[in-house]
Structure formats: structure tokens, C-alpha cells
Amino acid sequence: MSAVAGDSKVATKQRLIEAAEALFADEGFDRVSVRDITTKAGANVAAVNYHFGSREGLVAVVLTRYINPVNEERLARLDILERRVAGKPLPVEEILDAFVRPFATQVRRSELSEKLFFKLMGRMFGQQGCDLPPVVENGFITMLNRFHKALAKALPGLAAEDVWWRIHLMAGAMIHTMAHAESLQRFSGGDSGNPTLEQTLSRFIRFAAAGMRQGADEAPDDVKPKGPQVEFPF
Amino acid sequence: MSAVAGDSKVATKQRLIEAAEALFADEGFDRVSVRDITTKAGANVAAVNYHFGSREGLVAVVLTRYINPVNEERLARLDILERRVAGKPLPVEEILDAFVRPFATQVRRSELSEKLFFKLMGRMFGQQGCDLPPVVENGFITMLNRFHKALAKALPGLAAEDVWWRIHLMAGAMIHTMAHAESLQRFSGGDSGNPTLEQTLSRFIRFAAAGMRQGADEAPDDVKPKGPQVEFPF
DNA sequence: GTCTATAAAGTGATAGAC
């Protein structure tokens, strides 16, 4: 059950967090005021400062609440997979599954709708620059380096640098797809259908695995693509 | 040359636009005040309202200034390619080249550094919801439908719905990669190297083309991936 | 823990002189 105004069984602190999450997902971290949050939560204007010290403190709590569990579950899943193959390379699909499936786990833990949850994830993971709390930033570094290692082992034909860029491309595809599913509906005029979460994960894994594997056994990545290179008069 | 405070040869209106672009790229559209912009441009506080009617008017100008040329150049490039093959399908790489190369064209037209320009593009294309001016929104719809058609023809094994989702994944990879190149550097500890723009485009095209093509001749996209589906205790 | 009242600063916008 979602905690909003009038739901006085749930502690104020919790109601504030959940109201903030919903508002941040919808409007972005910058467009939501403390008053918006306390009103939605049915709390007093001073409640945010009492419970979180400041608006910034609440933002940090919201940022940490899902990102860290997602990154930890990613590592735990990768651990399980690697224990099973005992040092051998893993199939790329399995590694990518460990990378995205935690979202499906965590969305069930949250009070948000699937749609709002992924919008919030998109805003968080798509954040520019360094406004992530240090503990979150470090969690990313640890997690990404483990996945880099696993993917480099799975794709021995690729240079370390290329593996990093493909991780970046892969993560971008995931974040954007989750955050902007409604844009796709708008742009396609509804022709993109109404897939389940599982179908979307499957689509992502297939797309990204093919991209990760591309040419891994042949040419290095910095060879020119065979595209046309038309001279263009702009 | 960049137009900032003191550069009185350039018209105020132009200086305001360029100052706004740089600030929006760095901090996001919401965190920049009218005063920030006029100060950076060396203009009077009232200048934004005089020249653009309101802060919102300036934002709309900035949003339209590059997105529309990018989308139009995409269409023009696709036109040239299609004229050459006279109704036959195009190689996926050539279609994707037409999709991303306009960024390389437009970055040269702008006063921003390559890094700032792509950060700005990332903020624009990554915008949630409907705060795009209608002319921009419609430009997207037209452009994306043309690319959908070209890609569907190039990938006859795919359902229309799957083509839409792969376009979405592909565009997400591009936007995120361009906007967050510095995050990759931070997360990889510098191991992602210092590729040129051309190398980055090439990496993107190869990755995305492989993803677009995945299984296009065999199974439909909604088949379960062969990943492990481990039961996970969360 | 919750509330009211209020402080202190910042916001976009505008009228009117030059």
C-alpha cells in the first residue's frame, strides 16, 4: 500500500520518503519543493527538516534506497553464476541477466507502480555529474569493475577499453529504455505494443548481448565501419 | 568564438542564448536562473524577458536550436542513401550512420566545446515527458517513423513492434553514451581511453547494428532468452 | 514529534527612465 496523505498508520518519515519518490519520478529532483512533498505526505512543512536535516538529506536517502540494493543484487547474482562455472567464462546473456534482473526484484519491494519506479530509476541512473552520495558512487565503481572483468573474460577478443565502452552503451540502452517507455509509445503512435516487464528485459538482453559480442572474434573495435561516409553539405 | 560577458561585438540576444546553453549543459535546465544567464552573458537582468518574453521562451529557443537541425539532417541523409539503392533495403550500418552523424555536423556549428555540446544534447534528448515544444515533438515523430520504415525494410525478419523497441534501445545507447562520457571515465578509472568523436560513433554503430540485427532471420523477439532464470532469494 | 510563525534569500517579471 502506498503511503500518502491521511495514511496515518505509516510513520511520517516513511510517508515523506514515498511521497518524495513519486514526485521526483514524475517531475525530476529539481522541480519538487519541500512543500510539495509535505503536502503530498500529509505532513507538516517542517517535517522534512526534522526527519532528514534538510531537503538535500531527503534526496540522498531516496537516491541511496534503491540504487545500492540494485548494485548489491547485481554482484550477488554474478557471484552465483560464477560459482557455477568455476573460473570459466560465462555466456554474455547470463551476465546481462544478472545486470538487469535486480530491477525486477526491487520494483516489487517498492510502493511505486512499475511505471513510476522505472521513471525514478531513469532519473537517478541518468543523473549527470557528481551529485550522487559517495557511498553510491563507490558502489557503482565496485559493481562495474566486477562486470567488466566478467565480460572481458566472456569476450576474450575485445580490448579492455572496448569492453568499457560496450558496457556504457549497454547501460545507456537499459536506462533510457526503462525511463522513457512512454516516449516510445508517443513517438510510435502506439505501435510499440504493451510488453510485460519480462518481455522488455528479454528484448534488452538479446539486443545488448548481440552488441557486446559484435566482432569479438575478428577485428578490433576501432576499425572504421563499412558505412558510406557520404560527404554532406552542411 | 564563444559569446560571453564583455564580448560586446555579438548581439545580446545571441550572447544570452550561448550563455544559457553552456549553463543548461552544465547544470540542467532547472537549476539555472535568469540572473545566472544574464550575468554570464554580461547583459542586464531584464534582457531575457525583453528578448525572449520569458525564461520559458529562452528555454524553447535553446531546445529547438539543435534538435531540429539534427532531425532534419538525419532525414536528408537517409534520403540520399535511399535514392542510391532505389527501393532496395539499406545496410543497417548506413542507416545508423545517418542517425548519429548529424551530431558531428552540428557540434561544429555550435560555440560549445564537444564535451559541453554532447552534455546539452543528452539533457535535451533525455528529457522526460512533454516539455518539448510541439514543433520539436512533431519533428521527432516524423523522423522516427521514417527510420522505422527504413530499418523494418532492412530487417524483414522483425515484427514492427520489435523494430520500435530496438530503435528505442539504440537511441538510448547513443544518448546516454554521449551525455555521460565523463561518468564512464570516472567509473572505469580512466581505462576507457580517450577516443575521438569518430571512434565513438564507430563504436556505437557497430554495437547498435549488431543489436538491431540480432536473430532477425530466426526467432521472434519475445522468445525467452536462454539465460539462467536463477531463483533469487530477495 | 508536530505545529505556527517567521526569517532570509532567491525567483521571474515589469514599469518607467534614459
Next chain:
DNA sequence: GTCTATCACTTTATAGAC
């Protein structure tokens, strides 16, 4: 087209009563 002065409003934060 530029400037000053100012308005009306919102923002975060806090002191102090309950």
C-alpha cells in the same frame, strides 16, 4: 535596446510553543 528599482511570490530553514 538597456538600465534601475521594485513587485509579488516562492524557496529552504528554524526558533519556539505545544
